[in-house]
Each structure stands twice: as C-alpha cells, then as structure tokens.
Amino acid sequence: MSEEQLLPLVEPKERKELLPRPLSHSAIQTYLRCPQKWKLKYVDKKEEKPRYFFSFGKTLHLALEFFYKAKALPPPSLEELLKAYYAHWISEGYASLKQEEQYRAEGVRILEEYYRKNAAAFKIPFFVEYEYRFHLRHDLKIRDAKGAEFELEIARHLRRFRVEAEYLQPVPIIGVVDRIDKTEDDRLDIVDYKTGKAFDLDRVREDPQLTMYQMACEEKLGLLVGKLILYHLPSQTPFSVERRGEAAVLALKDTIVAAAALIRRGMAKLKGAAESPEAEQLGLGLGKAAPAAERAPGAGGCEDAVPEEFKPYAEDTKCSWCDFKPFCPEWKHLFAKQAPCEQAPALESELQLAKLVDQYGRLKDEVHALEAKAEDVKKEIVGNLREKRYVRAFGEAYEVSLHDEEKWDFQDREKVLETVRRAGYWDKIVSPMVSLVQKLMNDPNLPIDLRERLSRLGHKTRHGALRVKKIEQED
Numbered sequence: 001m002s003e004e005q006l007l008p009l010v011e012p013k014e015r016k017e018l019l020p021r022p023l024s025h026s027a028i029q030t031y032l033r034c035p036q037k038w039k040l041k042y043v044d045k046k047e048e049k050p051r052y053f054f055s056f057g058k059t060l061h062l063a064l065e066f067f068y069k070a071k072a073l074p075p076p077s078l079e080e081l082l083k084a085y086y087a088h089w090i091s092e093g094y095a096s097l098k099q100e101e102q103y104r105a106e107g108v109r110i111l112e113e114y115y116r117k118n119a120a121a122f123k124i125p126f127f128v129e130y131e132y133r134f135h136l137r138h139d140l141k142i143r144d145a146k147g148a149e150f151e152l153e154i155a156r157h158l159r160r161f162r163v164e165a166e167y168l169q170p171v172p173i174i175g176v177v178d179r180i181d182k183t184e185d186d187r188l189d190i191v192d193y194k195t196g197k198a199f200d201l202d203r204v205r206e207d208p209q210l211t212m213y214q215m216a217c218e219e220k221l222g223l224l225v226g227k228l229i230l231y232h233l234p235s236q237t238p239f240s241v242e243r244r245g246e247a248a249v250l251a252l253k254d255t256i257v258a259a260a261a262l263i264r265r266g267m268a269k270l271k272g273a274a275e276s277p278e279a280e281q282l283g284l285g286l287g288k289a290a291p292a293a294e295r296a297p298g299a300g301g302c303e304d305a306v307p308e309e310f311k312p313y314a315e316d317t318k319c320s321w322c323d324f325k326p327f328c329p330e331w332k333h334l335f336a337k338q339a340p341c342e343q344a345p346a347l348e349s350e351l352q353l354a355k356l357v358d359q360y361g362r363l364k365d366e367v368h369a370l371e372a373k374a375e376d377v378k379k380e381i382v383g384n385l386r387e388k389r390y391v392r393a394f395g396e397a398y399e400v401s402l403h404d405e406e407k408w409d410f411q412d413r414e415k416v417l418e419t420v421r422r423a424g425y426w427d428k429i430v431s432p433m434v435s436l437v438q439k440l441m442n443d444p445n446l447p448i449d450l451r452e453r454l455s456r457l458g459h460k461t462r463h464g465a466l467r468v469k470k471i472e473q474e475d
C-alpha cells in the first residue's frame with residue numbers, strides 16, 4: 001500500500017463495539033478537555049451534581065419545545081407558554097429559594113420578550129428537538145495497513161497519536177437539535193438556544209456544536225444547511241452565520257474518528273486489565289460492581305495505572321468545576337488517605353463528609369438568605385412605624401421599638417484623631433483592637449523585634465477556620 005491513501009473505516013461487524021455509548025457533542029468535548037473525566041463520567045458512571053444553570057436552561061428549552069410543537073396556526077398564547085414554563089420548572093441545583101425565585105422571574109421575563117419578538121412571525125418548524133443517530137463513516141488517511149496517525153487537540157494542546165486499524169470503524173453519533181426550520185429554497189436553518197453568558201458572532205463562527213449539527217442534519221435529512229443560529233435568550237439576540245465549509249466538517253470528522261479510536265483503545269486496555277486473572281480474583285471488571293476499594297472517593301484501588309487514553313489533564317480552573325476530583329488520580333490524595341490495598345476504605349465516612357460539606361454550605365446559604373429577608377422585613381416595619389408615627393408595635397410573640405440613631409462619618413480620619421488627641425481625649429477612643437493587631441502579626445513585613453515584643457504580650461491558640469465556597473457555573 002502506498003503512503004497516505006484514503007481508506008474507509010473498518011465496518012463494525014468486523015469488530016465488537018468498544019464504546020460504551022454513542023458519542024454526543026458534549027461527550028466528545030468532555031474527552032478533548034480531559035480524557036479522565038470522560039472515563040469517570042461514562043465508564044465509571046460517577047454522577048455530577050445538579051446545577052441551577054442546567055435546570056434553568058432545560059426549563060426554558062422545554063417551554064420553547066411546547067411553543068413550537070404547535071400542530072397548526074395560531075401558536076400558543078403567551079399565557080399557555082407561561083403555563084407550560086411553570087409546569088416544566090426544574091427546581092434542582094438552586095442554592096436557595098430566593099435564588100430559585102429570581103431565576104423563575106427571569107425566565108418569565110425572557111419568555112415574555114421572546115413572545116413579543118417572535119410570535120407574530122411564528123411558523124411551524126420542520127423539526128423541534130430533533131434527535132439524530134447515525135454511524136459516521138469517514139475516509140481516513142491511513143499510512144499503512146496497520147493504522148493511522150492523528151493530531152488531536154487534547155487539553156488545548158495538539159498531540160500526536162498513532163492508532164491501530166482495529167479501532168478505526170464507523171463512529172456511532174447521537175444528539176438533539178433544538179429547532180430546524182426549512183427555508184423556501186429547501187435549506188435547513190438550525191437554531192440552538194443559549195441561556196448562559198453573553199457572547200458574540202466569533203463564537204458562532206467557531207462553535208463545534210453547530211458544525212456537528214450541520215453534519216448530522218445533512219447526513220440524516222439529505223438537505224443542505226442554510227444558516228446556523230445561536231439564539232441568546234437573555235438578550236433576545238439571534239447570532240446567525242452561513243453553513244460551514246467542507247474543510248470545517250472534515251476537520252470535525254477527523255476529530256471524532258480520532259477521539260473514538262483513542263477511547264476504544266483505552267476501553268480495550270481497561271477490558272484487558274479487568275479480565276486479567278488478578279482482577280477476576282479481586283472482583284474488578286467493567287460492568288461488574290467494583291469493590292468498595294475501587295469506588296470510594298479518595299481511594300483508587302490497588303493499582304492506579306491509568307491508560308494514556310484516559311490520562312487526567314489537570315488545570316486549576318477546569319478542575320475547580322469538576323465534581324470528580326475525589327475520584328481523579330490527580331486530586332484524590334487531597335480527599336482522603338490512600339487505603340491499603342487489602343483494606344476496604346471508609347466509603348461511609350467519605351460520603352458522610354461530603355454530605356456534611358453540602359449541609360454546611362446550604363445552612364450558610366440559608367443564613368444569608370434569612371438575613372437578607374430579615375433586613376427586608378425590618379425596612380417594611382420601620383416604614384410602617386414612621387408612617388403611623390408609632391415608636392412601638394406588637395406581634396403575638398414579639399414586640400419592636402424604634403430608636404432613632406445618628407450616624408457620623410468622617411472624610412479625614414487622621415485629622416479627627418489628631419483633634420481628639422490634642423484635646424486629651426485619646427484614651428477614650430483608642431483601645432487595642434485584637435483583630436487589627438492580629439492582622440499586623442500576619443503581615444510578613446512586620447519587623448522581627450516588634451513581632452517578638454507583641455508575641456510576649458499575648459498567647460496563641462489554633463482553631464480551624466472553615467471557608468465555604470459554592471461550586472459555580474462553567475459556562
């Protein structure tokens with residue numbers, strides 16, 4: 001065979017499929033960002049936490065699906081659209097009732113504006129929530145009968161791989177397009193709704209998801225795509241570009257085939273390891289319930305060997321959004337001590353700890369929400385008392401009284417201190433403030449002798465300061 005011939009992929013009947021499920025755009029992106037995360041999600045089936053922004057986006061998608069699923073004109077009324085929105089509301093992932101209420105109101109605003117802008121020109125779409133499934137067949141540059149070489153951008157770096165022919169076969173693809181409109185010249189306009197942060201036309205020009213949609217729709221529906229549209233719902237802005245050129249589609253196909261081949265080879269290695277006599281003895285294996293030692297956060301089992309196809313590529317920003325840190329070879333040492341191979345790790349206590357962390361975070365959120373609510377109620381009571389010229393009011397269990405307090409602020413604080421000092425009132429306003437002295441002691445530039453003198457005047461104790469931070473949106 002000559003060098004670099006174009007050859008079709010090997011047909012699936014020649015080899016058993018190793019992919020655990022068809023690849024979606026999001027699965028491919030997950031693999032390209034961090035192959036280990038893909039494995040944890042799709043092979044080990046670790047669960048991600050619910051996130052409010054996914055719930056919010058999904059609810060709006062469901063409401064618009066209802067709107068566009070109208071079988072005949074006229075379209076549903078605004079009231080019907082909002083009714084569907086409330087009926088499909090997903091509560092998962094919101095930090096507090098207050099946050100959920102804010103988003104619920106924001107969703108109403110978005111749909112009202114959407115309706116005002118789009119209802120008059122409503123047309124029944126060609127497809128709503130169009131689900132595609134197909135096998136990607138793609139001719140490859142294969143150097144020799146043994147396989148192909150690829151360049152694949154993984155974790156934002158171009159990496160070279162050589163993959164054996166046995167892993168190069170058509171790739172099962174799956175996905176859902178929000179809406180497809182058919183134009184008068186028999187083209188397909190693809191619409192994808194976005195509910196996250198604002199973006200510009202550059203994103204739409206490069207968005208690989210839209211390229212995937214184009215490829216899938218043209219493959220399955222046999223018509224050419226006209227426009228690719230990302231509709232930013234919060235700002236009611238449809239960003240539209242012409243269909244991708246052939247080069248972009250070919251590049252995407254190369255990426256998919258390469259990623260699938262690497263995943264298959266990684267799966268074959270995992271399978272081989274799982275079927276080894278040692279693994280059999282330990283009860284390890286793909287599709288078998290792993291023993292606690294393998295499942296517990298922070299304990300990776302007896303061998304932590306990760307096939308290069310599922311290597312973790314850690315980056316602080318990316319990993320801070322990843323729910324799988326307790327299971328990831330890059331991070332799990334931070335979550336628990338490595339359990340000895342022969343002993344079952346403390347799964348119960350790890351789960352208990354995770355529960356406590358979430359409980360603590362939620363309680364703190366509730367405290368903040370309650371404080372904000374108490375402040376609002378206080379303002380309303382003060383307004384009422386002033387209006388009625390009362391200074392006291394009673395409930396069944398509590399009473400309140402209103403005291404007017406004067407508050408001063410001073411621009412030039414140094415002058416104020418100097419004035420007080422000169423008048424001989426210094427001692428009345430100055431006393432050592434422990435928190436400020438503490439701050440001074442933590443200052444790395446504090447002269448050593450001053451630190452020592454201050455140390456001799458006090459005594460030090462140690463206690464745990466717990467900071468809680470919400471795991472936030474990645475979009």
Ligand code: SF4
Pocket residue numbers: 034036037040312313314315318319322323324325328329330331
């Ligand atoms: S924590 Fe980071 S390196 Fe580990 S799986 Fe998640 S994204 Fe990958």
